[in-house]
Amino acid sequence: xxxxxxxxxxxxxALPRKDVKPxxxxxxxxxxxFNRVVSAPATRLKAVSGVGDEVVTDLKIVEAAAHRMAxxxxxxRQVLSGWDALLDYCHTVLAHRxxxxxxxxxxxxxxxxxxxxxxAKGTVDHVPVYRREVVKRxxxxxxxxxxxxxxxxxxxxSPSEVDISMTRQIDDxxxxxxxxxxxxxxxxxxxxxxxxxxxxx
Numbered sequence: 025x026x027x028x029x030x031x032x033x034x035x036x037x038a039l040p041r042k043d044v045k046p047x048x049x050x051x052x053x054x055x056x057x058f059n060r061v062v063s064a065p066a067t068r069l070k071a072v073s074g075v076g077d078e079v080v081t082d083l084k085i086v087e088a089a090a091h092r093m094a095x096x097x098x099x100x101r102q103v104l105s106g107w108d109a110l111l112d113y114c115h116t117v118l119a120h121r122x123x124x125x126x127x128x129x130x131x132x133x134x135x136x137x138x139x140x141x142x143x144a145k146g147t148v149d150h151v152p153v154y155r156r157e158v159v160k161r162x163x164x165x166x167x168x169x170x171x172x173x174x175x176x177x178x179x180x181x182s183p184s185e186v187d188i189s190m191t192r193q194i195d196d197x198x199x200x201x202x203x204x205x206x207x208x209x210x211x212x213x214x215x216x217x218x219x220x221x222x223x224x225x
Contacts, residue, residue: 181212
């Protein structure tokens, strides 16, 4: 189903007996596609004429449901053997965000995902990450391995020098505590970069 039709159906539920086509058009013009509409911050959504609390609530319910469905495919499962599901989950959660978000996936000895936690939020092109907090939390969770994940709102998953340096610092800190850093994924709009596959780890 095209983005426009899907958004119309959702808006019709939030605004019954109203012509929702103009609002659907305004939302898609403002944010680009259905995914970006659903993941947009409430304040940005309300800046679009015709969007009130009812519309924001319904959009956020859809976003939460999508995240939960994607998460259920990876939580408490062996992550490395379900890599495609993991990538789908990361794209669902991060690909359409307007600011950078840094997440850490904590794994047990069998590489089963035991926790997915947001470590930090940033700006359009930067997110502060503290290696000490990353490894401290791994020890608190009794994790044996981790995967770092963050997004690039620009859509280009190419790593910056800061990304590379920060990843190596976390890898060094993890090794010192007998933790394994499996990978660092940078999520773009439609693709991703794996530090392991690209030779940075």
